[in-house]
Amino acid sequence: MTSASKRELIARRVAREFKDGFYVNLGIGIPTLAASYIPEGCEVILHSENGLMGIGDYPLEGEEDADLINAGKETVTTIPGSSFFNAAESFAIVRGGHIDITVIGAMEVDQHGDLANWMIPGKMIKGMGGAMDLVAGSKRVIIAMQHTGPDGASKILKKCTLPLTGVKVVDTIVTEMAVMKVTPEGLLLLEVQPGFTTQQVLEATDADLIVKEPVPTCPL
Amino acid sequence: MTSASKRELIARRVAREFKDGFYVNLGIGIPTLAASYIPEGCEVILHSENGLMGIGDYPLEGEEDADLINAGKETVTTIPGSSFFNAAESFAIVRGGHIDITVIGAMEVDQHGDLANWMIPGKMIKGMGGAMDLVAGSKRVIIAMQHTGPDGASKILKKCTLPLTGVKVVDTIVTEMAVMKVTPEGLLLLEVQPGFTTQQVLEATDADLIVKEPVPTCPL
Amino acid sequence: MNKVGTIEAAMERIQDGATLLMGGFGVCGIPENLVRALQQRGTKNLTIVSNNAGVEGAGIGLLIENGQVRKMISSYIGENKVLEQKVIAGEIEVELNPQGTLAERVRAGGAGIPAFFTPTGVGTPVAEGKETRNFNGRDYLMETAIRGDVAFVKAYKADKHGNLVYRMTARNFNPVMATAADFVVAEVEEIVEAGQLDAEQIVTPSVFVDMVIKGERYDKRIEKRVNRQKSGAGI
Amino acid sequence: MNKVGTIEAAMERIQDGATLLMGGFGVCGIPENLVRALQQRGTKNLTIVSNNAGVEGAGIGLLIENGQVRKMISSYIGENKVLEQKVIAGEIEVELNPQGTLAERVRAGGAGIPAFFTPTGVGTPVAEGKETRNFNGRDYLMETAIRGDVAFVKAYKADKHGNLVYRMTARNFNPVMATAADFVVAEVEEIVEAGQLDAEQIVTPSVFVDMVIKGERYDKRIEKRVNRQKSGAGI
Numbered sequence: 050m051t052s053a054s055k056r057e058l059i060a061r062r063v064a065r066e067f068k069d070g071f072y073v074n075l076g077i078g079i080p081t082l083a084a085s086y087i088p089e090g091c092e093v094i095l096h097s098e099n100g101l102m103g104i105g106d107y108p109l110e111g112e113e114d115a116d117l118i119n120a121g122k123e124t125v126t127t128i129p130g131s132s133f134f135n136a137a138e139s140f141a142i143v144r145g146g147h148i149d150i151t152v153i154g155a156m157e158v159d160q161h162g163d164l165a166n167w168m169i170p171g172k173m174i175k176g177m178g179g180a181m182d183l184v185a186g187s188k189r190v191i192i193a194m195q196h197t198g199p200d201g202a203s204k205i206l207k208k209c210t211l212p213l214t215g216v217k218v219v220d221t222i223v224t225e226m227a228v229m230k231v232t233p234e235g236l237l238l239l240e241v242q243p244g245f246t247t248q249q250v251l252e253a254t255d256a257d258l259i260v261k262e263p264v265p266t267c268p269l
Numbered sequence: 270m271t272s273a274s275k276r277e278l279i280a281r282r283v284a285r286e287f288k289d290g291f292y293v294n295l296g297i298g299i300p301t302l303a304a305s306y307i308p309e310g311c312e313v314i315l316h317s318e319n320g321l322m323g324i325g326d327y328p329l330e331g332e333e334d335a336d337l338i339n340a341g342k343e344t345v346t347t348i349p350g351s352s353f354f355n356a357a358e359s360f361a362i363v364r365g366g367h368i369d370i371t372v373i374g375a376m377e378v379d380q381h382g383d384l385a386n387w388m389i390p391g392k393m394i395k396g397m398g399g400a401m402d403l404v405a406g407s408k409r410v411i412i413a414m415q416h417t418g419p420d421g422a423s424k425i426l427k428k429c430t431l432p433l434t435g436v437k438v439v440d441t442i443v444t445e446m447a448v449m450k451v452t453p454e455g456l457l458l459l460e461v462q463p464g465f466t467t468q469q470v471l472e473a474t475d476a477d478l479i480v481k482e483p484v485p486t487c488p489l
Numbered sequence: 490m491n492k493v494g495t496i497e498a499a500m501e502r503i504q505d506g507a508t509l510l511m512g513g514f515g516v517c518g519i520p521e522n523l524v525r526a527l528q529q530r531g532t533k534n535l536t537i538v539s540n541n542a543g544v545e546g547a548g549i550g551l552l553i554e555n556g557q558v559r560k561m562i563s564s565y566i567g568e569n570k571v572l573e574q575k576v577i578a579g580e581i582e583v584e585l586n587p588q589g590t591l592a593e594r595v596r597a598g599g600a601g602i603p604a605f606f607t608p609t610g611v612g613t614p615v616a617e618g619k620e621t622r623n624f625n626g627r628d629y630l631m632e633t634a635i636r637g638d639v640a641f642v643k644a645y646k647a648d649k650h651g652n653l654v655y656r657m658t659a660r661n662f663n664p665v666m667a668t669a670a671d672f673v674v675a676e677v678e679e680i681v682e683a684g685q686l687d688a689e690q691i692v693t694p695s696v697f698v699d700m701v702i703k704g705e706r707y708d709k710r711i712e713k714r715v716n717r718q719k720s721g722a723g724i
Numbered sequence: 725m726n727k728v729g730t731i732e733a734a735m736e737r738i739q740d741g742a743t744l745l746m747g748g749f750g751v752c753g754i755p756e757n758l759v760r761a762l763q764q765r766g767t768k769n770l771t772i773v774s775n776n777a778g779v780e781g782a783g784i785g786l787l788i789e790n791g792q793v794r795k796m797i798s799s800y801i802g803e804n805k806v807l808e809q810k811v812i813a814g815e816i817e818v819e820l821n822p823q824g825t826l827a828e829r830v831r832a833g834g835a836g837i838p839a840f841f842t843p844t845g846v847g848t849p850v851a852e853g854k855e856t857r858n859f860n861g862r863d864y865l866m867e868t869a870i871r872g873d874v875a876f877v878k879a880y881k882a883d884k885h886g887n888l889v890y891r892m893t894a895r896n897f898n899p900v901m902a903t904a905a906d907f908v909v910a911e912v913e914e915i916v917e918a919g920q921l922d923a924e925q926i927v928t929p930s931v932f933v934d935m936v937i938k939g940e941r942y943d944k945r946i947e948k949r950v951n952r953q954k955s956g957a958g959i
Contacts, residue, residue, distance in 0.1 A: 115944035116894035129684025130650035132691035137831040140824025144601030175802030182824030216847030327717040335709035336659035349919025350885040352926035357596040360589025364836030395567030402589030436612030603859035605840040624838035
């Protein structure tokens with residue numbers, strides 16, 4: 050599978066978690082892609098933590114406005130019903146539990162729901178931006194990422210090794226191989242992506258996965 | 270002296286403390302009267318803690334608007350440059366030290382700057398409203414009140430006896446008899462109002478007053 | 490997205506014993522249609538968080554007179570004599586908060602902040618039972634967040650997404666209360682399509698609002714009508 | 725009341741070693757004229773509180789390259805490679821805060837709140853050295869207020885009293901930074917008479933602003949120009 054098709058597969062599956070009327074924050078990368086796959090008839094309002102509720106399409110060439118960007122600093126537009134607010138209000142929304150779903154990438158996630166996605170010791174630290182607030186405050190956090198790292202190693206661990214972004218914050222993990230849910234009993238294998246077997250997922254995963262056969266295949 | 274002329278004398282003297290460009294909060298009663306005596310050429314912006322910066326005149330008859338009131342629930346108007354904000358923002362302004370002067374009435378003040386103006390044990394408590402925030406947060410608190418109570422007893426005490434509104438919050442006390450300032454050394458008699466002698470002020474005051482002769486008379 | 494609902498549907502979201510946050514300052518900017526409906530419905534044993542307690546015959550006063558209120562969390566209740574009698578009779582409990590502390594506690598409740606420190610009330614009866622702590626040489630009280638089961642707020646206009654704008658000082662506590670309850674109902678004077686309110690001017694973003702209702706009737710009582718003379722300077 | 729000043733007068737209010745709060749998100753909504761003037765003046769040893777650290781050749785990047793910055797308090801500094809080199813060389817200290825914590829710490833600084841509790845960062849490196857406390861079964865960190873000696877903010881329009889309105893997401897941190905410094909300078913694209921901004925729409929009330937300056941030139945650099953195709957759906 051190409052990296053592009055993996056990313057699309059993940060984004061498509063993530064978007065199925067959105068419900069009509071949800072307020073959603075999408076992180077940079079694969080999470081942002083999920084906006085392209087929002088189901089028909091499902092109106093989702095996208096939050097941008099720099100101070101916008103209701104992100105629209107990217108602008109047409111020549112219609113960019115330097116005063117209108119998303120949290121990834123990309124030029125965007127608004128939708129009817131958008132609103133602007135300042136950074137403190139934006140994070141009052143986040144921290145106060147008003148965001149239904151945050152979708153975010155990860156370097157590591159573990160079976161307890163711990164998340165690491167902002168620093169690697171010894172490397173230059175760019176900063177956590179709004180990630181720590183989003184994972185601590187949102188009603189539900191979905192991790193959207195490739196199942197393994199560039200070296201083939203599992204990014205889904207028994208216990209995170211990198212400095213954390215949040216403790217027990219992750220609800221669901223969506224990769225190109227599977228969908229997993231953090232439960233009080235442990236990490237449950239919810240679905241296997243088309244083209245993969247449960248066995249393949251287990252072999253690619255460091256974390257202990259709870260498997261309740263038969264494991265359904267993700268609908269396309 | 271009539272009660273009305275006492276009130277006017279106090280309000281006039283209080284208004285002399287305002288400087289051009291000051292943001293001021295005036296409590297109910299005598300403090301509100303001070304708005305009528307703002308010196309010529311001195312532009313003062315009045316804050317209303319229910320969510321208005323820039324209180325204007327009372328409205329003409331027929332021009333009242335139920336949606337536009339001051340913190341005393343009186344109908345008011347706005348001035349050019351007014352702004353509206355919510356209660357949390359209004360008290361962020363107050364608590365954050367952005368109000369230059371708060372003028373407020375008192376039941377008791379003492380020589381340490383303690384203030385009591387909201388409850389009398391055994392009587393129905395109406396509530397402190399915004400008074401505690403205003404005296405804790407404003408850059409300077411001026412007490413505007415009659416020197417003695419209806420029974421002739423001094424309202425300026427060695428130590429307050431009523432439950433407090435704030436501790437060490439008062440800067441200046443203006444009465445129909447005198448102007449006093451709370452200093453690290455104690456309560457300093459700054460000025461005597463026209464028609465009164467230092468001796469009369471001392472006799473009418475329970476607090477220990479620091480007197481540095483000659484005590485000037487308040488300018489009219 | 491269409492959050493326009495009916496006042497009947499709103500009433501179904503509030504149960505006996507609920508904590509209800511309400512906007513308004515005195516009887517300015519109060520959700521008067523929702524209050525009248527709540528009076529008719531007779532929901533009991535309410536804890537109401539509101540800066541004031543209405544006046545006799547209007548606002549929260551209606552609910553107090555109707556015996557629906559168990560506790561008021563307010564900053565000033567001086568305008569309501571019926572409440573005074575019920576407090577003396579032990580029928581209603583009152584918790585008084587400094588106004589800025591009340592506003593900030595509710596803001597904190599809506600902003601995911603469980604507690605904060607304030608200089609307001611140090612050394613006063615308000616400090617009783619609360620932690621006092623010194624920061625940079627000054628004492629502060631720790632105050633905790635307030636949240637409600639339901640919030641009733643009054644705005645001027647809403648769009649169908651639930652974005653709200655207010656009118657003058659009728660804004661007051663409404664935007665704050667709208668952030669801090671599990672179910673938030675906004676009653677308004679006019680409902681417009683999404684996009685018809687300027688995005689720059691929206692005071693309450695739609696994310697905070699669960700249901701929007703067009704108020705049937707606005708009395709907008711004036712508590713203290715004060716006028717200036719045509720010739721006079723006024724305040 | 726007229727708070728309109730000159731950029732030269734603004735520069736006189738900031739001294740070597742000052743803590744400077746600055747609005748902006750990336751290079752969107754930054755006080756670019758004030759930054760350029762500060763670069764020319766050469767004020768040194770600054771602690772800058774700003775969500776980001778600019779990019780090379782723009783925004784705070786200019787001050788960093790010019791050796792004027794001792795410390796950055798930010799949430800994300802990934803766009804500035806010169807800063808990276810100076811951090812490695814030990815010339816600049818960086819304190820990273822979660823973005824919401826940074827915003828709330830500055831809001832607290834402007835609102836007279838010395839400290840508050842937040843769930844953000846519990847169990848992470850951000851928690852090191854901070855008090856953790858449990859409220860209602862969940863752990864929270866205590867975070868303290870931030871204030872500045874001076875704040876530089878960028879607004880869209882100001883009136884002569886210093887009331888400010890912003891434009892779209894160029895609002896970002898500006899209204900927050902404007903509340904929390906001893907001296908607040910707002911640079912704007914247009915200055916109007918008091919009364920020409922609608923009182924309902926003012927985002928920053930004049931009480932927070934000490935000086936207003938009309939910016940001479942706005943480059944408004946775009947960091948990531950992303951377009952959709954006319955035929956495509958885009959984001």
